Amino acid sequence: MxxxxxxxxxxxxxxxxxxxxxxxxxxxxxxxxxxxxxxxxxxxxxxxxxxxxxxxPDYALAEQVSFNDPDIKASYVEFAAPEGHGKGRGYLVVPAGVSAEKPAPAVLVAHENRGLNPYIEDVARRLAKVGFVAFAPDALYPLGGYPGNDDDGRAMQKTLVRNKIEGDFAGAARMLTAHELTTDKLGVVGFCFGGYLTNQLAAMLPESVDAAVPYYGTPPQSPVADIKAVMQLHFAGLDTRVNGYWPEYEAALKAAKTDYTAYIYPNVNHGFHNDSTARYDEKSAELAWSRTLEFFKQYLS
Incomplete structure (x- = not known):
């Protein structure tokens, strides 16, 4: 708990x-x-x-599913990223019982602006615990990977070119959809910068992404009209920075006739789902996550 x-x-x-x-x-x-x-x-x-x-952040507080939970199997996997840095690496978590003969739908997990930290790895394990093959790439892999603390991770990620990061995550998405343990359905979920990446991947890879769930993410740079995925968007009521982009983004989604649902959680801060900091709001986080899981179960089955 x-x-x-x-x-x-x-x-x-x-x-x-x-x-x-x-x-x-x-x-x-x-x-x-x-x-x-x-x-x-x-x-x-x-x-x-x-x-x-x-x-x-206090990552000792954020572990909800242990890495040695018997219901999952976690490992680090490299993948090709020709549109990014050539090669990437991420955290793959597979539910027990999944095999090439019995594959499961996949969810790509996009991290914040500081690399693949323990909170994001735990999110991947939470997804695998309920039956999804989850994969969380580390944008910092070309620089040696997440350094063990957010300050250094943030500084490292700031040195990377954004479209190279996007290319790495696109490579991860393609690897995941082609994996022998996954079905042909792909979801993406991301937080903060990862929320932006979720929006961006939905627009960049319309033929690959079936369902996208950005948490407090800014709009994509690629055309919104290209999105074919069903969208579920989560916003923090006190997050004026990100929320300022929403009216224009929503208008674009409506113009494109995108199937979307948006939720704004009152009186909570940006990062309310992250249970390693004081921004965490348990009630809103659990509600948003339950909606996320039901959404993926509905559209990735």
Whole structure:
């Protein structure tokens, strides 16, 4: 059971701190600026290290499915990425009982702007636990892979060209659909930058992506009119940065007659599904995830 809520139960973090963390997490301000801003809050009884410690990821809290759970089998797999960096690597999680004779639908998991961290690996395991073959590529593989902490991962990912990352994930999608353990159905789910990638892959690979679920993701760079996938979009009510793109994106989806459903969860922050930080909102996260799983079961079966 996740205990993030227990850790923050007696700590009230002002909204400004969450907003600043969002800026920091997306590279708009550096760590020093973030910490200096936190220091100005002067929250009674709380030290700067306590506040920052609650806001920063604690991946020990995020594991919902163990890597050695008997219902799944996890491994790291390389794949060809001719449109990206030539070769990629990711985390493949297969449900027990799946075989070439008994394949399962596949879901590609797209990470945030800091590489394949433990939270995203756990999301892949959660999907496999309920019957999907899940694959989570690491955009940082050309640089040696996720470095073990988000600060370095964020800095590394910032050095990569976006369309090369997109090419790597396109290669991963093609590998997954051709895999002997998967059916011909492919879903994509992603968070933050991975939400953008989810939108982008739906537009880039209309013949491959059957169902797409972006969490607080910005619109694709490729034409929205190319999307053929069924879409389910999740937004955080307090996420003014991403939500500012939604009216125009929704208009484009409507114009293209895309089959979509959008959910906005009130009074929660960007990253509310990520149970390793104080942005996590258990009620909204569980509701959004239950909707995600039902959506994939409906459209990938």
């Amino acid at each position: 996740n205990n993030r809520n227990d850790k923050v139960a007696n700590i009230t973090i002002p909204q400004e701190a969450f907003d600043w963390y969002d800026e920091y997490a997306h590279g708009d301000i550096d760590r020093r600026t973030f910490m200096k801003r936190l220091a100005t809050l002067g929250i009674a009884g709380l030290t700067l290290s306590t506040i920052s410690g609650v806001l920063m």
